[in-house]
Amino acid sequence: MARMAAFIVLLIPGLMAAAGIKFMRDTLFSNLLFPFPWLWLQFIVGIIFFLAGFGxxxxxxxxxxxKKGKVAARWQKKTVPSVEERKEV
Incomplete structure (x- = not known):
């Protein structure tokens, strides 16, 4: 069940990124879609959708x-010393 929930959580941003790519592609071919009054607005919304979904x-x-420890040292989260450790220094 947890895998299904994770799949659904990832499916929504994936579809959002795909819609963003479609909006940008349609703008490049001068195909204005219904909810947008201008091509430049359609392209901006496409960029926002793509970056939000991909991000x-x-x-x-x-x-x-x-969490699994499979990233390089560069991307590891830096630990912040606790208050007690900072007082000792």
Whole structure:
């Protein structure tokens, strides 16, 4: 059941990124879609949809790989010293 929920959580941003690519492609071919009054607005919305969907997907993968310890040292989360450790210094 958890895998199905994770699939659905990743499916929504994936569809959003695909819609963003479609909006940008239609703008390049001068095909204005219904909810948009101008081509430039359609292209901007396409960029926003693509970046939001792709960013969510990439962040999800980075979070998962950090938990499993499968990322390079460059991408590891830096630990912040606790209050007690800072007082000792």
């Amino acid at each position: 969510f997907f990439a962040g999800f993968l980075l979070h998962r790989d950090r």
